[in-house]
Amino acid sequence: STTTLKTSDHLRHVESMSTLPSGAGPISRLNAVILGESLASEEDHLVFPSEAFSMQAHVPSPQKYLETYARSIEDPAGFWSEMASGFFWKERWGPQVYAENLDIRKGKINIEWFKGGITNLCYNCLDRIIESGDGDKIAIFWEGNEPGFDGTLTYKQLLARVCQLANWLKDVGVRKGDAVVIYLPMLMELPISMLACSRIGAVHSVVFAGFSAESLAQRIMDCKPKVVITCNAVRRGSKIIYLKDIVDAALAESARNGNPLDVCLTYENESAMKRESTKWQEGRDIWWQDVVPKHPTTCAVEWVDAEDPLFLLYTSGSTGKPKGVLHTTGGYMVYTATTFKYAFDYKPSDVYWCTADCGWITGHSYVTYGPLLNGATAVVFEGAPNYPDAGRCWDIVDKFKVSIFYTAPTLVRSLMREGDQYVTRYSRKSLRVLGSVGEPINPSAWRWYFNVVGESRCPISDTWWQTETGGFMITPLPGAWPQKPGSATFPFFGVQPVIVDEKGAEIEGECSGYLCVKSSWPSAFRTLYGDHERYEATYFSAFPGYYFTGDGCTRDKDGYYWLTGRVDDVINVSGHRIGTAEVESALVSHPQCAEAAVVGVEHEVKGQGIYAFVTLVESVLYSEDLRRSLILTVRNQIGAFAAPDKIHWAPGLPKTRSGKIMRRILRKIASRQLDELGDTSTLADPSVVDELIKLVDC
Numbered sequence: 001s002t003t004t005l006k007t008s009d010h011l012r013h014v015e016s017m018s019t020l021p022s023g024a025g026p027i028s029r030l031n032a033v034i035l036g037e038s039l040a041s042e043e044d045h046l047v048f049p050s051e052a053f054s055m056q057a058h059v060p061s062p063q064k065y066l067e068t069y070a071r072s073i074e075d076p077a078g079f080w081s082e083m084a085s086g087f088f089w090k091e092r093w094g095p096q097v098y099a100e101n102l103d104i105r106k107g108k109i110n111i112e113w114f115k116g117g118i119t120n121l122c123y124n125c126l127d128r129i130i131e132s133g134d135g136d137k138i139a140i141f142w143e144g145n146e147p148g149f150d151g152t153l154t155y156k157q158l159l160a161r162v163c164q165l166a167n168w169l170k171d172v173g174v175r176k177g178d179a180v181v182i183y184l185p186m187l188m189e190l191p192i193s194m195l196a197c198s199r200i201g202a203v204h205s206v207v208f209a210g211f212s213a214e215s216l217a218q219r220i221m222d223c224k225p226k227v228v229i230t231c232n233a234v235r236r237g238s239k240i241i242y243l244k245d246i247v248d249a250a251l252a253e254s255a256r257n258g259n260p261l262d263v264c265l266t267y268e269n270e271s272a273m274k275r276e277s278t279k280w281q282e283g284r285d286i287w288w289q290d291v292v293p294k295h296p297t298t299c300a301v302e303w304v305d306a307e308d309p310l311f312l313l314y315t316s317g318s319t320g321k322p323k324g325v326l327h328t329t330g331g332y333m334v335y336t337a338t339t340f341k342y343a344f345d346y347k348p349s350d351v352y353w354c355t356a357d358c359g360w361i362t363g364h365s366y367v368t369y370g371p372l373l374n375g376a377t378a379v380v381f382e383g384a385p386n387y388p389d390a391g392r393c394w395d396i397v398d399k400f401k402v403s404i405f406y407t408a409p410t411l412v413r414s415l416m417r418e419g420d421q422y423v424t425r426y427s428r429k430s431l432r433v434l435g436s437v438g439e440p441i442n443p444s445a446w447r448w449y450f451n452v453v454g455e456s457r458c459p460i461s462d463t464w465w466q467t468e469t470g471g472f473m474i475t476p477l478p479g480a481w482p483q484k485p486g487s488a489t490f491p492f493f494g495v496q497p498v499i500v501d502e503k504g505a506e507i508e509g510e511c512s513g514y515l516c517v518k519s520s521w522p523s524a525f526r527t528l529y530g531d532h533e534r535y536e537a538t539y540f541s542a543f544p545g546y547y548f549t550g551d552g553c554t555r556d557k558d559g560y561y562w563l564t565g566r567v568d569d570v571i572n573v574s575g576h577r578i579g580t581a582e583v584e585s586a587l588v589s590h591p592q593c594a595e596a597a598v599v600g601v602e603h604e605v606k607g608q609g610i611y612a613f614v615t616l617v618e619s620v621l622y623s624e625d626l627r628r629s630l631i632l633t634v635r636n637q638i639g640a641f642a643a644p645d646k647i648h649w650a651p652g653l654p655k656t657r658s659g660k661i662m663r664r665i666l667r668k669i670a671s672r673q674l675d676e677l678g679d680t681s682t683l684a685d686p687s688v689v690d691e692l693i694k695l696v697d698c
């Protein structure tokens with residue numbers, strides 16, 4: 001509504017920003033900003049895009065953003081209809097573009113977009129692009145674990161492969177609305193499987209191929225798929241992982257619980273394992289290579305309603321048991337495509353690489369669907385980013401002339417720790433836009449990414465969003481406005497973030513609080529699979545009238561948004577509310593600190609004390625001096641009240657398989673509740689926890 005718009009802070013601030021003379025010495029300002037040591041606070045650092053970049057950008061100025069944003073809020077139906085009209089709809093949606101109830105007090109939570117519109121996501125990703133004349137353009141550059149092992153698929157070739165699998169799926173009885181579990185590494189067969197499902201209206205549930213048999217079994221029992229698609233084994237770095245063994249164990253577990261499965265399609269991944277050595281269950285297991293290629297390379301599309309389910313995906317499990325998030329077709333299509341185009345300033349000549357695995361939402365929206373919907377060329381990488389060494393990413397960037405590179409802060413920090421030489425060895429001339437997702441990116445990691453990797457020429461899109469949101473919510477638009485290292489900047493078109501206090505009242509202006517969203521956007525999740533009550537309780541009950549994100553957030557004096565971590569992680573020290581992200585960033589800015597994770601512990605005097613787990617840079621040794629110097633860094637950057645009470649040396653930190661720090665486990669260690677660590681099944685490396693426990697009193 002218009003009233004919201006008028007009072008909306010970020011708009012007012014961008015308005016005032018837009019009065020900055022556009023060409024007013026951006027370069028000298030830029031240099032001062034990025035070279036300047038410690039200015040008063042992070043928030044004062046502005047990093048300007050070059051004029052050349054802005055001039056070619058989809059959104060070249062704050063004014064342009066402002067106009068478009070205003071329109072998207074004043075007339076969501078008109079704005080999103082226009083975005084949607086770029087896609088193929090067999091039948092246009094009904095008179096009501098969207099319907100929503102986000103207010104639990106008014107009844108059942110309900111979100112619908114483009115209801116009555118008939119379309120197909122796979123058709124829009126492939127057939128539509130081919131019909132536009134780009135059939136011979138490369139859709140996927142695939143890079144294997146071993147350097148030199150690679151492959152490509154054009155849009156036409158990809159469609160043929162997708163159709164063969166879609167035909168096989170139909171042959172074994174998979175119908176519209178049936179679930180298919182996909183447990184594959186980053187082979188081309190992974191996006192192929194997703195697309196084949198969407199072509200026939202089946203609902204895919206991709207499970208990251210690093211999850212244990214138990215986690216996989218849980219997910220299989222939850223959605224009861226007709227088919228599981230996997231491969232026999234995969235090489236990741238120097239390790240071989242026997243995926244089929246894990247699937248066998250999961251299927252046995254599922255059968256024991258009354259959910260037997262008839263069909264397990266297994267891709268023979270020869271580079272890791274020959275079929276002769278693969279364990280096999282006759283009657284259930286089928287080799288992909290034996291059946292799929294025999295099917296026709298064309299397959300009629302199953303036309304579905306915009307509100308028909310597209311996929312089911314579990315959250316990362318950073319804060320507890322993963323939630324089965326359900327996304328539908330039409331709104332998801334329109335939103336992922338639009339955000340991809342604008343947040344990366346995507347142009348047809350770009351080569352795009354997102355390092356995320358398709359087992360996470362990032363891999364769904366921004367490896368598979370968003371890029372293909374834009375007719376983009378994307379890199380799919382099977383291996384580990386530090387194999388054979390820490391230069392692999394830049395080797396791949398040079399090899400495929402990658403221009404948009406999108407990754408997670410955890411990788412940025414780990415590469416930063418290895419040293420610049422692994423980066424500067426490669427040209428990286430093709431890079432134009434960088435991206436970050438998954439956690440707040442610490443300003444010091446941001447600067448390294450910007451200065452060293454991007455040679456100060458590539459804007460960084462620090463995209464804040466969630467499995468639940470389906471697409472970017474708060475994100476820079478490259479070239480549109482100056483950035484502040486560590487801030488996700490402003491909301492995307494159509495998104496109305498609000499910051500509320502404990503009572504759920506919206507706070508205006510410069511403030512900190514709970515991040516909520518006020519109205520729906522096309523790719524919002526519609527439910528938690530099979531548990532609408534949990535959906536309402538988890539996301540819509542804490543602050544009635546809003547979608548509650550679970551994240552804390554600060555809006556600064558210029559209207560920029562800063563994500564401060566999960567609200568469960570906010571620490572209250574003698575009445576000061578301190579975001580874990582803030583203290584961690586201060587620690588990581590210390591030259592000898594590689595990574596840090598901060599949690600609150602009970603404190604007799606202060607209420608809560610600050611407990612910091614610190615991983616040091618390669619080959620630096622622990623010492624009392626270093627401990628003092630780390631604490632001093634926090635005192636200087638934030639203030640004495642934020643100084644850690646305890647520093648716990650950490651050879652490694654417990655992380656989810658998507659690379660996020662699991663603070664809930666660290667909280668238990670910090671408070672010495674060592675026998676209450678809870679669900680650790682989504683941990684990437686459980687042995688990290690034992691190491692931490694050993695160092696409890698060092």
Ligand code: ATP
Nearest residue numbers: 315316317318319438439440463464465466467563
């Ligand atoms: P679970 O909900 O099961 O605990 P999760 O929240 O880690 O798992 P995801 O949906 O993968 O699962 O992650 C979304 C969360 O990641 C966000 O709520 C936020 O805390 C964090 N996040 C993602 N991107 C950013 C970003 N650019 N800046 C800050 N935080 C981010």
Ligand code: MG
Nearest residue numbers: 315319466550
């Ligand atoms: Mg979450």
